[in-house]
Amino acid sequence: MNVPVFDDLARANARQLLEMALREDLDDAGDLTSRALIDEQQRGHVSVVVREPGIVAGLPIVDMVFEQLDSQVEVRRLVEDGTAVEAGMTVAEIRGPLRTLLTGERTALNFLTHLSGIATLTSRYVAAATGTAAKILDTRKTLPGWRHLQKYAVRAGGGTNHRIGLYDGVLIKDNHLAGWAVSQQAQTIAAAIQTARASVKPGISIEVEVDTLEQLQDALDGPPDIVLLDNMSCDTLRRAVELRNQRQPSVQLEASGGVTLATVAQIAATGVERISIGALTHSAIALDLAFDWSGQ
Template sequence: MSPVFDESERRAALELIHLALNEDLADRGDLTTAAIIPPSAQGAVSIVARRPGIVSGLPIVPLVFQKVDPQVRVELQVADGDRVDRGTVTAVLTGSTRSLLIGERTALNFLTHLSGVASLTRKFVDLAHGTRAKILDTRKTLPGWRALEKYAVRCGGGVNHRMGLYDGVLIKDNHLAAWIGLEDRPTLREAVTRARTTSPAGVTIEVEVDSLAQLQDVLQAAPDIVLLDNMPPDMMREAIALRDQQAPQVRLEASGSVTLDSVAAIAATGVDRISIGALTHSAPALDLAFDWGALA
């Protein structure tokens, strides 16, 4: 089933499209196209995958051309979340040649980046297949792109972590560092209790630990999730045994320098979740391009 491109993603896309076209056109338009392409010229292009991967961002293509020229016709050939091979046609566009050229780079920038995120996510998901571990993203996203990048993670089979600081509690090492010098410095267990007391009902409470001693302490407060920061697999297994004994309802999440080489071993420990910042901050673009053809 294809991921849902909902109103929040649509709004984010429209804002970014507005910025992108302003960057490209300013108050002068496309000088090159205006100089050498007749206004009456009509064209047809296919958006073709140059490499295999997972496609994401296709619903944004018609949004781009609605802004450039509503007369351009966009026919999507595959769906977001589909695996494409080299040579797969993902969309066919027909209309004013000038309009196609003006919108080309903006449309492809969305598609190549978001498809890159989805493709990298699927690689991690495939390596964790057969375990209980879900692959999650983080807040390490490009400013303004979060809703779309997290959508792309879903296209790749991943799961979204919290969207922002507003919809979940995650007590991290930086919070511990910020406690230094405070007279009323809480323990991790007390921090979880405070967060549960002050946060809206139903908000997930998560806390980061980097040792088994910290885990043992914080399990007494029964947070919803404990993040195991940069623990080696053997220590994760000990953490799972400790969790199973003391608070089996608490989910355990592995995080910290997770790579394609290490994710399978981490997933095999039995953790419930693996969060990976690289899904969004380090995904290479998937190569897609315009192939021009003659109008029928």
């Protein structure tokens, strides 16, 4: 089981999103239905139950939802994030004022099902690449405001995080190279890599995107830390690995573009060290979890 760390960045991200989510639901009037129908003294007991197999992620946020609503609510987690779960499993139990449980139900499930969906999809890609040197990485294709949580869910599924944003790593893409070549009247990718390395602090990773083996040869003269091989066939990826091994064996290679569950194993078998997949965060289907009500 892969137990990710729900770090300070993820917690702060969750807190901001929760404030918005609860404001969307409650505004200034609160939960009109629960107030109208449920006695404020009535208590309830909920089991959070999995409806389909997957990997659970986001349970710490369930705690946070009810902490914001009512300190009388008790949340007991029965598994850790990163746990493989089967249909019918209970992953948490919640007890407290019934009004509060009803008020927080949808918000808690929205976070939990979405993040568990990302973790589940990630785990399937990781499993498909098992037995190779390739790590499965996410991208910056995340929902605005959700990045730290979505990347946390990728870790829960056994994946690896790419750079968080534009601030913590250099990734020279084709449009950067085009603009730089015009402004500097220079053409080589190697020169762009050397210029970038001179402009950032030591320890910052330098990555460059290439589309062809000719561009890869140019890039390896930099050399960068990582070369992103964009939309290359498996045959071309294998040739890229051979070229890298001959020229710059310490440079890592990252395959990206159009990777699916049907193709990831073949891509991983080419010898690349990294496979980045935007679908992990932008196309994951929510895992089916539900509140099962158990009375008081």
